Amino acid sequence: MKRILVILLSGSLFVLAGCSQSDTESTGSYAMIVVVNNKEYNGTEAQLDTSKQLGEEINKIIKKTKANEMPQGNNQSNYFPVGSKIYSVKGTEDYIIVKDKENKKWLLEKVMNRE
Numbered sequence: 321m322k323r324i325l326v327i328l329l330s331g332s333l334f335v336l337a338g339c340s341q342s343d344t345e346s347t348g349s350y351a352m353i354v355v356v357n358n359k360e361y362n363g364t365e366a367q368l369d370t371s372k373q374l375g376e377e378i379n380k381i382i383k384k385t386k387a388n389e390m391p392q393g394n395n396q397s398n399y400f401p402v403g404s405k406i407y408s409v410k411g412t413e414d415y416i417i418v419k420d421k422e423n424k425k426w427l428l429e430k431v432m433n434r435e
Contacts, residue, residue, distance in 0.1 A: 350387045352399040354418060354428055356406055361416050361428035363399075368427040374417055375408035381418070400426075 352363030356378060366372075381404040383396040391398055395406065400418050409415040409427075418426045 350398065352397075352426070352428065353391055354381070354397045354400065354406065354416065355391045355394055356416060357394060360431040362431055364415075364427055364429040366415075366427055366429065368417065368425055372412075372415055372417070372427060373410040374425070375410045378406045378408055378416065380405050 354361045379395045381395055381397050381400045381402055383391070383393065384400065384402055385391050385396060385398045387398050389398055397404070397418075400420055403421060405419045407417040407419065409417055414430050416428050416430075418428060420426065
């Protein structure tokens with residue numbers, strides 16, 4: 321009886337482990353990227369607060385790539401849907417704000433060139 325119980329428990333652990341691995345492989349965790357004026361911006365941990373005020377509308381997302389693909393052209397993103405609005409941040413070129421279709425605002429930071 322103990323042997324059957326051990327076999328059943330072992331089998332269920334393998335099944336559960338296999339399900340959780342395939343689930344993370346399919347969804348993955350990818351950086352939030354937008355390309356604007358030949359500059360790459362990534363999602364950031366910085367908070368969108370009063371020090372980072374919405375500036376002028378720069379453009380809109382015109383193409384959404386797959387989540388695991390790097391956007392190649394201007395006004396492309398691997399995260400935001402087509403039509404999301406891209407805004408400058410008053411007083412700095414280090415950030416942009418993207419307003420998605422639900423009007424939620426996202427702060428993204430410019431990636432500095434690695435030389």
